[in-house]
Structures are given as C-alpha cells and as structure tokens.
Amino acid sequence: MAVCTIYTAHSLNTTSQITKPIKPHFGSHQKQQIFLFTTSKRIITTTPSRALGSDISCVAEEQKTIVIGLAADSGCGKSTFMRRLTSVFGGAAEPPKGGNPDSNTLISDTTTVICLDDYHSLDRTGRKKKGVTALDPRANDFDLMYEQVKAIKEGIAVEKPIYNHVSGLLDPPELIQPPKILVIEGLHPMYDSRVRDLLDFSIYLDISNERDMAERGHSLESIKASIEARKPDFDAYIDPQKAFADAVIEVLPTQLIPDDNEGKVLRVRLIMKEGVKFFEPVYLFDEGSTISWIPCGRKLTCSYPGIKFAYGPDSYKGHEVSVLEMDGQFDRLDELIYVESHLSNISTKFYGEITQQMLKHADFPGSNNGTGLFQTIVGLKIRDLFEQIVTSRVGALQSAKA
Ligand SMILES: Nc1ncnc2c1ncn2[C@@H]1O[C@H](COP(=O)(O)OP(=O)(O)OP(=O)(O)O)[C@@H](O)[C@H]1O
Numbered sequence: 001m002a003v004c005t006i007y008t009a010h011s012l013n014t015t016s017q018i019t020k021p022i023k024p025h026f027g028s029h030q031k032q033q034i035f036l037f038t039t040s041k042r043i044i045t046t047t048p049s050r051a052l053g054s055d056i057s058c059v060a061e062e063q064k065t066i067v068i069g070l071a072a073d074s075g076c077g078k079s080t081f082m083r084r085l086t087s088v089f090g091g092a093a094e095p096p097k098g099g100n101p102d103s104n105t106l107i108s109d110t111t112t113v114i115c116l117d118d119y120h121s122l123d124r125t126g127r128k129k130k131g132v133t134a135l136d137p138r139a140n141d142f143d144l145m146y147e148q149v150k151a152i153k154e155g156i157a158v159e160k161p162i163y164n165h166v167s168g169l170l171d172p173p174e175l176i177q178p179p180k181i182l183v184i185e186g187l188h189p190m191y192d193s194r195v196r197d198l199l200d201f202s203i204y205l206d207i208s209n210e211r212d213m214a215e216r217g218h219s220l221e222s223i224k225a226s227i228e229a230r231k232p233d234f235d236a237y238i239d240p241q242k243a244f245a246d247a248v249i250e251v252l253p254t255q256l257i258p259d260d261n262e263g264k265v266l267r268v269r270l271i272m273k274e275g276v277k278f279f280e281p282v283y284l285f286d287e288g289s290t291i292s293w294i295p296c297g298r299k300l301t302c303s304y305p306g307i308k309f310a311y312g313p314d315s316y317k318g319h320e321v322s323v324l325e326m327d328g329q330f331d332r333l334d335e336l337i338y339v340e341s342h343l344s345n346i347s348t349k350f351y352g353e354i355t356q357q358m359l360k361h362a363d364f365p366g367s368n369n370g371t372g373l374f375q376t377i378v379g380l381k382i383r384d385l386f387e388q389i390v391t392s393r394v395g396a397l398q399s400a401k402a
C-alpha cells in the first residue's frame with residue numbers, strides 16, 4: 001500500500017482527507033499501486049513559498065525512510081563513522097550535487113546524512129549576543145527539526161536550512177528528498193522526545209577526551225577555552241542522551257599500560273542495549289557469559305602492550321546491556337579475521353566482511369583500534385536493522401491483504 005501525501009504551499013495550516021483517488025505523481029519510490037490518500041499540510045519549511053508547491057509524494061509503506069540518530073560532540077569522529085557506514089551499503093557519500101558548497105549533507109544511494117547543526121536557530125553572532133553556546137537548546141529549532149524529520153519519514157521532501165560553518169551564518173535551505181535511510185547526526189538527535197520517538201535506532205559516540213582541533217583554524221588555546229566554556233552545556237544537554245542510545249561507543253584510556261598518560265592506546269567499549277527491536281547484540285564466544293580474551297599469539301601479531309578483548313552482560317544508565325570491549329591496537333589488519341571469526345551476531349553477509357571493510361578503509365582514523373572496529377560493526381548492524389524492518393513491513397502488508 002502506498003501513502004500519498006499532497007503538499008500545497010498555499011494551504012499550510014489545515015488538514016483534510018481526500019476521499020477520491022487522484023492522479024499519482026510518482027517520485028523516486030515508484031511502481032506502487034495507490035490505495036490510500038491523505039493530505040498533510042503541516043509546515044515543514046521555514047520558507048513556505050519555497051516549499052514543494054502543489055505536489056503529490058507517494059511512498060510505498062515498506063519503502064518509507066528509516067531514521068538513525070547519531071549523537072556526539074563536535075570533532076568526535078562522526079564524519080569518519082558515517083563514511084564507514086555508507087561504505088557498508090556500497091558507494092560513496094557526496095554533498096548534494098550543484099548545491100551549496102558548504103552544505104553539511106552527505107548523500108549516497110541508500111543513505112542521506114544530515115547534520116543537526118543545520119537546525120541552529122541562532123547563528124554565530126546571535127549566540128554570541130545572547131551568550132549561549134550551540135549546545136544550548138535555546139540556540140536550536142527543535143520544532144522544525146521534528147517537523148522535517150517526521151515529514152521525511154512520511155516520504156515528503158523538505159527544505160532544510162543550512163548552517164554554514166565557514167561563515168557562521170544560516171544559508172538558504174536545500175531540498176532533502178526522503179532516502180531509504182536518513183541519519184541525523186550532531187549534538188541533539190535524542191534531546192527532544194518528539195524527535196527521539198522518530199528514531200528507529202540511536203547511537204552515542206562517547207569520546208570524552210578529544211575535541212575539535214585545527215581543522216577549523218582555531219588555535220590550541222582557543223580550543224581549550226571553548227571546551228571549558230562548553231562543558232556545563234555538554235553535561236546538561238548532550239551527555240544525558242547516552243541514556244537513550246541503543247548503542248554507545250565509549251572511548252577510554254588503555255588499562256594495558258599502567259598510569260598511561262600518552263593516550264595513544266585506547267580501550268573502546270561497544271555498549272549494546274538489550275531488547276531493542278531488530279537489534280541483536282554482538283557477542284564473543286558465548287552469549288551472556290563473561291569473557292576475557294587475549295588473542296595475541298600464533299594467529300594475531302601483537303606488539304607492546306598487546307590486545308585484550310572482554311565481553312559480558314552489564315547495566316548502563318539503568319538499562320540491561322551487553323558490552324564488547326577492545327583494549328589495545330592491531331599490528332596487522334589482515335589478521336583481524338581471527339578476531340572476527342570468534343564474534344557472533346555480527347550481521348555480515350559473508351565470512352570476513354568486517355575484515356574486508358576495515359582493510360578497505362585502513363587509512364581512516366581509528367582503523368587499528370576498537371573505534372574503527374566497532375563503528376564498522378555498528379554499520380553492519382544498521383544494514384541488518386534496515387533489512388529486517390523492510391522485511392517485516394512487507395510481511396505485515398501481505399498479512400493485511402490475505
Ligand atoms: N577513531 C578515531 N581515532 C582517532 N582520531 C579520529 C578518529 N575518528 C576521527 N578522528 C580524527 O578526529 C577529527 C574529527 O573527525 P571527524 O571529522 O570524523 O569528526 P566530526 O565529529 O565529524 O567532526 P566535526 O563535528 O568537526 O565535523 C579528525 O582529525 C579525524 O582525523
């Protein structure tokens with residue numbers, strides 16, 4: 001069954017039902033017979049006159065966009081994670097063709113990644129004047145974020161604003177078409193309960209010790225000052241979102257080097273919530289057991305300080321979770337296959353897919369440690385979740401027809 005939505009720019013404030021069929025206008029999700037028509041005349045753009053005009057968007061129920069939330073502070077490696085995720089689906093992600101060169105959006109065949117910085121309601125000057133950081137909810141338009149993510153989920157294209165990180169200004173909006181998978185990444189994907197309820201899966205990247213570096217041309221001193229200034233808002237508005245995440249990738253100092261203060265070797269934990277629909281946590285050796293494993297030896301080359309894996313049940317922010325942990329770093333990525341062969345529920349399509357993905361992006365930061373490994377695993381789990389949702393929708397439709 002396809003749900004068709006009529007969207008008109010001149011009647012944004014009312015809602016009514018169409019009872020007789022109308023001539024369909026097929027968008028990118030085609031070939032579905034139309035049974036049901038509803039109208040949706042909600043405001044989904046800040047600039048109604050630039051909305052879609054009189055348009056009909058038809059999306060088959062089973063093809064409706066699934067939405068993934070990725071929360072993290074600035075400079076935590078979200079872009080790198082997104083490149084790994086996109087690669088799992090095949091194809092590269094690129095900014096919208098012919099659009100604003102400073103767009104924060106990345107589009108591939110399957111995924112569209114939008115950056116929630118685009119929902120800043122105050123630009124750089126506005127925040128300065130008001131004395132608020134970008135992390136403060138008062139600097140962000142959650143109503144618009146909700147309306148637009150909801151619209152995309154319903155198969156409606158939206159005109160999303162662009163926050164220009166180069167100029168610090170809000171640029172004219174860009175058109176976002178509903179993709180198969182929409183990733184909303186940034187500071188607040190799980191902050192507003194309305195937006196949170198739209199998420200099919202949520203991830204929090206917890207990298208407490210690393211922040212924005214020279215990329216945006218700030219000096220080390222100004223970065224330190226900015227980290228300090230942001231800390232209270234980070235603690236108040238960003239960090240609490242961990243409690244809502246279905247998966248958390250937590251980066252900690254190694255425990256393999258006593259009193260390590262170099263911070264080069266990392267202990268990374270993949271914290272996976274139990275009982276999440278379409279998400280089976282990964283396990284090592286034996287599901288539900290508590291395992292500690294040092295794989296170094298004949299099949300895995302390890303230089304000092306070695307590699308240690310751990311797995312087991314735990315509780316996190318009041319939720320039952322499974323935790324997979326890796327401390328240390330790989331010397332030879334091709335040998336990762338040995339570790340991969342001891343992991344289960346990894347949602348690979350063939351033996352060695354994790355190792356293949358990691359080798360393909362060996363030059364990405366974090367490829368020799370748990371950050372790259374767990375980001376790749378989460379990418380595979382998202383692909384699996386997507387496929388399971390589509391399968392279940394098709395099943396539900398077939399049962400409804402029978
Ligand atoms: N797993 C990792 N380990 C070490 N460094 C990393 C890792 N991932 C990313 N980095 C480095 O951190 C910096 C920020 O990475 P990236 O651009 O992916 O983060 P981001 O969260 O998207 O940043 P921003 O919010 O600034 O757009 C880059 O210098 C990148 O090389």
Ligand SMILES: O=C(CO)[C@H](O)[C@H](O)COP(=O)(O)O
Pocket residue numbers: 073074075117124134135164165166168187
């Ligand atoms: O926390 C951030 C998310 O990336 C940025 O600091 C925020 O978007 C403001 O950006 P800029 O510093 O470029 O004005």
